[in-house]
Amino acid sequence: MTHHLIKDGKFEYYTTGKGTPIIILHGLLGGLSNFQGVIDYFPPKGYQVVVPTLPLYSTPLIKTSVGTFAKHINAFINHMGWEEVILLGNSLGGHIGLVTTKLYPEKIKALIITGSSGLYESAMGASYPKKGDYEYIKEKSEDVFYDPAVATKEIVDEVFATVNDRNKLLKTLAIAKSAIRHNMAKDLPKMTTPICIIWGRQDAVTPPKVAEEFHEKLPNSDLYWVDKCGHAAMMEHPDQFNEILNSWLENKGL
Secondary structure, rough: OOOOOEEOOOEEEEEEEOEEEEEOOOOOOOOHHHHHHHHHOOOOOOOOOOOEEOOOOOOHHHOOOHHHHHHHHHHHHHHHOOOOOEEEEEEEEHHHHHHHHHHHHHHHHHHHEEEEEEEEOOOOOOOOOOOOOOHHHHHHHHHHHOHHOOOOHHHHHHHHHHHHOOOHHHHHHHHHHHHHHHHHHHHHHHHHOOEEEEEEEEOOOOHHHHHHHHHHHOOOOEEEEOOOOOOOEEEEOHHHHHHHHHHHHOOOOO
């Protein structure tokens, strides 16, 4: 599906629906299409789904960090004139959501994380990335999912193009290192925002023990499991993901 991106000053985003804004934060090697199920499901439920383009590759290398991206999201919220929003992030996007929630709690009604970094992640392995080795990238992309068929040729091609672009490769490595450095274990117990944790039971990138630690440390969190599922529950099991999230939002009166 082709998405029409709105360019508005330094911001670029896709939006659909009206109501409480749900801001989607994609992962390091992810994109808008990863959340198609959410984009289709929630507008009829009375939400405005918004997917901003994260400035992963346009930010100067020296400023490339999880904190910088959280400040970008805060600036985006202010630019749009919203008083309160819901954040939904996968992988690095979850981490950015956590940092945004920590820094600007008054603006975040709720946060949903799935396969989030912030405590631990195995990334793509010590030898990642190998430029020019398409089969290696294909294998690593498939490892992200429980069902390797989810890693379509389009997804593998996008990752392959990223790691073979020198500028993007340098930024990718800088962001990955920033995510590892920016451990949030000490911050989580102080965060009282309602947080929904949806996790794949077979997540090899951020294993189930990570979800349990998030749940244990976050005082106002709920943890839900999706079986036969890897690092991106909203992609592998979109219907189940949406049902869990919708029920949670309803129960919280959000």
